[in-house]
Amino acid sequence: MATDLVLAIFHHFLAFLLASVLATEWALVRPGLGGRNLALLGRLDAAYGGIAGTLIAIGVLRVFFGLKGWEYYVYNTMFWAKMASLAAVGMLSMGPTARIVRWRKAASDPAYVVPDAEIETARSYIKVQIIGFALILTFAATMARGVFY
16 A cells, blocks of 8 residues: 555656646747757756656556556556557657757857747647646546546
């Protein structure tokens, strides 16, 4: 029981941390992005990847070592909807990450400012990620209550 509790606490903490990093990225990716904010965005995006990977690892541990047992998850439609949403959000995150890496390389020139068109494209990806993240949370709450089991 203690293992399940500890894993649940870490899983929820990481989910909220991931949401806050995503919201911060949304706030930073604005016209005029450059300099210190671009460096901060690069660090945040790296943290986003690390947090997401740790969140997935803890989730796998919950499936195998949690109180509900792996059968609860494997046969739950909402679990698979959550996993599909997670995969979609993960794939959507690749676009902004690739752009951020490219922007940071271009920022060796201190006067570099990210072009507005690229900002709008990255913001579109982040917006869809936020919607996908909301779906993940919705499916998680539904799954935890045994709805559509």
